[in-house]
Amino acid sequence: MTLLDVGGLTVTGRHLIVDGVDLSVSRGETVGLVGESGSGKSLTARAVAGLLPKGLTATGSVALSGRELLGARERVLRSVRGSRVALLMQDPFAMLNPLRTAGAHIAESLPRLPRAARRAEVLRRLAEVGIADPSVATRHPFQLSGGMRQRVALAAALARDPELLIADEPTTALDATTQHEILMLLRGVQRTRGMGVLLITHDLRVAFELCDRVSVMYAGRIVESGPGSGVAGAPAHPYTAGLLAALPSVTATLPRLEAVPGSVPHAEDVTDVCAFAARCGQAEPDCGRARPPLREVSPGRRTACLYDVRPRPRTAPPALAPDAAPAGGTLLRVEELRKEYGGHVALGGVSLDVGAGESVGVVGESGSGKTTLARCVLGLATPDGGRIELAGLDVTPGARAARREGAHRLVQCVFQDPSTSLNPALTVGATLAEAAAQGRAEGRPSVAELLDLVGLPAAYADRRPRALSGGERQRVAIARALAVRPALLICDEPTASLDVSVQAHVLELLRTIRRELGTALLFITHDLAVVRQISDRTVVLFRGAVVESGETSRVLDAPVHDYTRRLLASVPPTP
Amino acid sequence: MAVLTLLGRRLAAALVLLGVLSALTFGLLAASPGGPEQVLLGSRPSTAETRAAIRAEYHLDDPFPVRYARWLGDAVRGDFGVSIYSREPVADVIADRMPVTASLAGYALLLTIAVGVPLGLVAAMRRGGALDQGITLAALVTLAVPPFALSILLLYGFAVALGWFPVFGAGETPLDRIVHLTLPAVALAAAQTAMVVRQMRAAALDLAGQDFLTFARARGLPRRRIWLGYALRNAALPVLTVGGLLLAANLTGSLFVEQAFGLHGLGALLIGAIGQKDIPVVQALVLLGGAIVVAVNLLIDLAYLAVDPRVRHGAVTS
Structure with missing residues (x-):
């Protein structure tokens, strides 16, 4: 029904x-x-x-x-x-009233009950969402982890059945x-x-x-619908096919990540045509004439494409042998790095190496210390102990022997969210020129060269970040980081806030840059499929300690540590 | 535990602040033109004997730190010396004037909150509508009118032309006092109400986009609960700060309004004391003002502790 x-x-x-x-x-x-x-x-x-x-x-x-x-x-x-009808929203950190306890959220959503019964009911509801600890009811949202908050929110949403x-x-x-x-x-x-x-x-x-x-x-609009397995196995719309092709795989390093070219149009501009025609590889003149109706291809399967989807040549990608790391010696050496924030151990003695031109992935969940590691290497945080050596120089922030000046020409960073990491008041050109001016005078790249490097037209120099899409902004952020020709590029979750099709584009760009400029990458991510595509070696961080490291294919195909196995098990199967 | 640390830190900071303020205040007398004995003599004829008598009485020949320590010791015990003008103890003079100013400040704050908070909420709710624009415009205009000008307008309109309110004085019985203080309180509250309206509107607008409000609506909670438990309580935090600062400002800075309405409050006393070079009174008033500001800020901190569990548990500092 x-x-x-x-x-x-x-x-x-x-x-x-x-x-x-x-x-x-x-x-x-x-x-x-x-x-x-x-x-x-x-x-x-x-x-x-x-x-x-x-x-x-x-x-x-x-x-x-x-x-x-x-x-x-x-x-x-x-x-x-x-x-x-209940609605559960995205951000567990914003969905609960910061001033009320978890229990109060559930209790206020319940139908009227006597006091004692209400308390018992709250505990029963918490148990339903897998919270056995009754003390959670008296805690405030800020005292709970994201997952716990989402559970509490679910219990509150379900309170009236x-x-x-x-x-x-x-x-x-x-x-x-x-x-x-x-x-x-x-x-x-x-x-x-x-x-x-x-x-x-x-x-x-x-x-x-x-x-x-x-x-x-x-x-x-809806372009395709059908049973989950059917859509995954044989997409009936080129857009779905494109999205599927752009998905990085956790089991194999793909030779090329296929992005969907162009960007999503406004609904208003494409009311009378196929919305996807402008980005579609198999568009015909008909596609621009009228809006294709959702037609039934088989019982329960509908598509808004006039044609059958041409199968993509994506059969069993030859698992790419990871680029042999150029033998250029060690570029970054981190030894026994320790950092605490008010009793919380962010880094408990982390050591890792990055060779010149090598790509190393750092994997872990929030709180594992991966961002603190990046901030220490960048000189944005002062470690409590340990040593950071960059191209033979001791650059440990706060250390007496440290020689930080010039370190910014060795290491640069691409941050997670390009909508906040770019100055909204500066044009793209001004941002890039400013960054390039920090580098050495000889061989300083021009704004046009930098834009060309990341595949953006030179005319973008006059735009402001507001006028760019998320993927374009991230490419500008990459160009900015490359402006001083660093030997090491730290990427802190650079694709986490991007859509799948755009993510493929940015990952492909980073691979190209590494290949052509020989820039080493320290790639921080929580996404195992992404790390598979981008890094030669992978380091798994768990609660501020390295629990596993080695060749990416070895770590992901034959994990040794329990935590790595848990991470791998939580990745939904790639269709 | 976090609460105690927070309170301890705030108290220590308050003491340091008051210490600095008292030193500066005491310095006033020492640095005044003509030397302290001239100031203490006032307009009385000065002979060598009287000057010597005063130097002895006030221990003016002791070194500065000793004098300061003695003065501070007296001040802590409530003894601020004797008014040069009226020859009464300064503490008595202030105690005499305090009730008028305190009731005026309280009355004005009550008006400010009672009018400002609902108007701000309504403006935010009807964002962009005629009501919002009307409220915002009115707030801007009110903010632009200085209190003394408003005082005169109110006096002319409601006391002289319409005769609804008395023109002068503070009244004797409690009811009488309310009637007498209405116009001054309105004059004092107007600009502050405008500030609270704007603050409240901004806070509520900020809130309206929050997921937890949408989530509360999505759970079908009654409107009253959403407005009181969610919107008002969360918006109260920034308004609390402003409210406290306004109370402090009212207690110490109502001088224009007191002057305009002929009220014998602390403001009028301060103006008089400065005019008469009555340094002991000025010192006491300055110190009192500082103490009030510090005390009110402590109260705000306490209020934050009561309202916001995050502060209570030391997750954030206010």
Whole structure:
């Protein structure tokens, strides 16, 4: 029986954002809505819950068990929210009221109960989401880890026993292992309760692992839908095929990462054509003439492509032998590095080497000390003990013998979020020129050369970061780091905030740079598939200590340490 | 434990601050033109004997640190010396004036919070609408009008032309006092209300985009709970700080308004004392002002401890 029926849902703000989405969820079914940022998937979820941000309006139809919710009065919606439809949001750090305890969040969502019964009920609800420790109820959100917060939020969302749970990227902000736990919890709760779940995610692997049916969204519309396994095995839309091809694999180093060229158009600009035609490798003149309808290819499978998808030549990629590390001697040597933050051990004696021109991956979850390591090498944090040697120079910050001047020409960094790491007030050209001026005068690269290096047109020099897409911004950040021709480039989760198709592009760029300029990479990430693609050697950090290191293929194919195995087990299978 | 450390640190800082302030204040007398004995004599004829008598009475021949220590010892016990003008103990003079200023400050703060917080919330709720623009514009205009000008306008409009309120004085009975203090309190509160409105509006707008508000709505919580338990409580933190600072400002800086309404409060006393070069009174007032600011800040810290569990557990410092 259909629980949720969305028909022709359109969301408009200043522009058209969601353009005619059809969707249905039955009882006991998990439906995935997959798309990259800007596809309109989150706003679709908000529209279903009647919680669109101010200034946006929805038209079409959202029916819950036959009852129309769109345009219903706020009072009606309030009686539906929580008790029939619940919404779980992305960021567990922002979703709970910082001033209330975990227990209070659950208690206030429960139906009226006498005091003692309410307390028992709160504990029962916590147990349902896998929190056995009753003291958690009296703790405040800031005293809980991200995974715990997400569990508490789930318990609060489920407090009134809704029939439909909308989960909007519920694991994106979490570590790989926690991510896996929460997904499994979600699946368990869904099965025991027989609930309908609408899972919004950008991660194809998560969607395929968890969902009975999957709908792929692009530029505000659904381009393909069908059973999870069917879509994963044989995508019926070129966009889905492109996304799948861009997924890095954790089991093999691909010779080339296929990115989808171009960027996502505004829904408004492509209402009457195929939204993907401009980026599609097999576009025909028809594609630009009319909007392709969602046609049924087989029972339960629909695609908004006029043609059959040409199979990609992606059969069994020849596992690339990792580039032999150039024998150039040791570039970075870190010895017994220790750093504490008020009693918390961030680094407990970490040693590692990076050879000239070599690419070393540092893997670990948040709190493992990987960012502290990068900050120490960059001279942004002063270690409590240990030694950092760069090209034979002692550059340990704070050490008496340290010679930091000139170190910035040896090591540079690309940070995680390019929307905050670039100065919004400076044009791209000014940013790059400023960075280049820090290098030696002879052989100083020009702005045009730097842009060319990262594959951006020279005209971008006049733009400001605001006018660039996320991937383009990260490429500018890479160009900025390369402006002084460093021997070592530290990349701190450089693709974590990027979409899959863009991630492929940036990874490919970093591989090219390393090959052509001979820049060594220290690549920090929590994503094992990414580290497989980019690094020769991998170091696994766990609670501030190196628990395993070696050739990337050895570490990932035959892990020795328990923690590495746990990390590997939490990666959803690549379709 | 974290609470005690925090309080201990704040108390220590307050003491240091008061110490510095008292030294500077005491220095006022020593550095005054004509020397301290001239100031202490005031306008009385000065002969060699009177000067010598004063030097002896005030121990002016002792070294500065000794004099300071003696003065501080007296001050701590509430003895600030004798007013040069009225020849009464300074502590009595201040105690006499305190109630008027305190009730005026309290009244004004009450008005500020009672009007400012709801208006700010409403403005944020109706962001961009006519009501929001009206409130924002009114706040800007009020902020631009100086309190003394507003005092005169209010006096003319409500006391002289309409005759609703008395023109002068502070009243005797409690009810009488409220009536008498209404216009001054409004004059004092107007600009501060405007500040609180803007602060509250910004805090609430900041809040409106927060996930936890959306999540609360998504769970179908009643509107009252969302507004009180979520919006107001979280927005209260920045407003608390501003409110405390305003209270301190009211207690120490209501001189224009007191002057305009002929109220015999601390502000009027300060103006008089400066005019008469009544240094002991000025010293006591300056020290009192400093102590009030320090005390109010301590109170704000305590309030933060009560409202925000993160401060209580030492996760963040306010």
